[in-house]
Amino acid sequence: MSSIVIALPKIEDGKKIRTILSRYGFPAASVCSTGSHALAKMSELDCGILICGYRLCDMSYSELADCLPDYFELLLLASSRVINDMPQSVLSLEMPLKARDLVNTVDMMLNQIERRQRRRKKKPKARSAKEQNYISNAKMLLMQRNHLSEEEAFRYIQKSSMNSGTNMVETAQMVLMLMLDEIE
Known part of the structure; x- marks a missing residue:
């Protein structure tokens, strides 16, 4: 779940912003x-x-931005003079702050973070060298024994994996075991 950290020079200002955000469910x-x-x-x-x-x-926003973890986004609150001199890449809101602008911006940022997390979770995990080796060996064995092209052998493993409900590495291991058992 996404969290909000507020860092302002006057702790009272930070508490006011926290109150506004909590009023809107953040x-x-x-x-x-x-x-x-x-x-x-x-x-x-x-x-x-x-x-x-x-x-x-203890530091300026730019020093803080340089140390910011990858999984956090920065929203700068500053005067219009400061914002005008800032790079376009920095998301900022002009002080004095309007509650509606703050809530809408925070909502937009949290939605972007959640979309990015969903995309990251959907992305398949990279296979280890050992796992990749199982798939490569199973493909080579299928190519030699069944006279398949590399693409056909890969598709065979992929289709068998989907039909059996196992991942490709497990399917490749099964192909290797079955074919090697036939040799012995």
Whole structure:
């Protein structure tokens, strides 16, 4: 689940933002006034958003952004003068803050994070060298014994895997065992 960490120089401002967010159903995990405390809190969480000010007592937003974990997004709260001098890649909201803008931006960011996580979960895991070796050996055996092309052998393993409800590595292992048992 995504979390929200708020890091602003004045802890009272952070608490006000947390109140606004919680009123709209976005629970903030932590409110802090230093970048180091924000980084420590983020390291305990799975993913989320860091809402921070331009300058904290121990570091600026850019130093904090450089240390930001990959699984966190940054939302900068700053004056219009600061925002105008900022790169386009930094997502920011102008101070003084409108609650509607904050809630809509946080909602959009959390939706993006959730979509990214779903895509990452759908992505198949990379096979180890050992697993890849099983598939390659089974393909070679099928190519030699059944006179199949490499693509046909791969498709055979893939189709057998789908039909039996096992993964391709297990199917390749079964093909190897069956064919090697016939030789003995």
